[in-house]
Amino acid sequence: LMERYESLGLVGEGSYGTVLKCRHRDSGRLVAIKKFVDSDDDKTVKKIALREIKLLRQLRHDNLVNLLEVWKRRRRWYLVFEFVERTLLDDLEQNPNGLDLNTSRQYLYQILRAAAFCHQQHVIHRDIKPENILISQGGVVKLCDFGFARTMTSSSEGGVYTDYVATRWYRAPELLVGDTKYGKPVDVWAVGCLLIEMLTGQPLFPGDSDLDQIYHIVRCFGNLTAHHQELFYRNPVFSGVRLPECSGRVPLEERFPSVNTTALDLAQSCLQMDPEKRTQCSELLEHPLFTQDSFHIRYLCLC
Ligand code: ADP
Numbered sequence: 001l002m003e004r005y006e007s008l009g010l011v012g013e014g015s016y017g018t019v020l021k022c023r024h025r026d027s028g029r030l031v032a033i034k035k036f037v038d039s040d041d042d043k044t045v046k047k048i049a050l051r052e053i054k055l056l057r058q059l060r061h062d063n064l065v066n067l068l069e070v071w072k073r074r075r076r077w078y079l080v081f082e083f084v085e086r087t088l089l090d091d092l093e094q095n096p097n098g099l100d101l102n103t104s105r106q107y108l109y110q111i112l113r114a115a116a117f118c119h120q121q122h123v124i125h126r127d128i129k130p131e132n133i134l135i136s137q138g139g140v141v142k143l144c145d146f147g148f149a150r151t152m153t154s155s156s157e158g159g160v161y162t163d164y165v166a167t168r169w170y171r172a173p174e175l176l177v178g179d180t181k182y183g184k185p186v187d188v189w190a191v192g193c194l195l196i197e198m199l200t201g202q203p204l205f206p207g208d209s210d211l212d213q214i215y216h217i218v219r220c221f222g223n224l225t226a227h228h229q230e231l232f233y234r235n236p237v238f239s240g241v242r243l244p245e246c247s248g249r250v251p252l253e254e255r256f257p258s259v260n261t262t263a264l265d266l267a268q269s270c271l272q273m274d275p276e277k278r279t280q281c282s283e284l285l286e287h288p289l290f291t292q293d294s295f296h297i298r299y300l301c302l303c
Helices: 043-058 088-094 101-120 185-200 210-221 226-234 261-270 295-302
Strands: 005-013 017-024 030-036 067-073 076-082 133-135 141-143
Touching (some): 030 043, 088 133, 101 261, 185 261
Antiparallel strands (some): 005 017, 030 076
């Protein structure tokens, strides 16, 4: 158990626990140990911990963080992961004007591989954002934090989900208006936001409230779909609030004239207001951004 590891310090503090960098005393291997807060008093923590453990055991992929070991002691769950050096957030902080096209493309490709794999396993990640994208020294991307992820009940339309709050800036319109029937396209939206942020260094839609978040989106892409407008007006959270009207749209290509047009095209296919119109991750892996100069063939040779 914990005695077999030497603690080297705190690497992250989440809502449901802390992440420590540790060294396995015998092997010298570096790991990240996620220690959940006391889980018996708090049903939500228990649910999140158990869900994360179940999903991580089910999801094994080169671009997902690898769970090595799990135990429970004194009513706390401990999850041991391979240690990964940095996150995309660190890269973005060190490059305030964004990453170069080739680096962004390499990261994006791996993020899409991870998401496509989850989706193929009927899992929606639901919280794709820079802090949850780990990057190893060799530039290998590992998606982490499956605390919010969930398995879809039956078909892609099926389930109704309510217990969910993700980071606002990467939230799709359907989540902002409170649609309880959302699916894989929420991850595609987040990937679109992430791509622009990688290329420019600026968060695409940095809303400071849910309403402001919708305002940012509408200013770029125009009005919400009729269905999303209806959900907005039916949502008690927004009672008495008018939807922001779209006047003076500033589309992506106008806001970011210097961003590569092929990359912008990929972002556009992720950032469709209607979730049904967003391209699936598996299909995005075939986008010209990756096929154009045999990038993906070179990528596959590295694996
Ligand atoms: P929470 O669900 O509590 O937010 P996360 O799983 O997101 O916890 O982890 C919190 C932070 O810890 C991450 O954003 C990341 O910076 C760091 N972290 C998580 N897993 C690892 C890992 N395997 N290696 C290195 N750092 C990690």
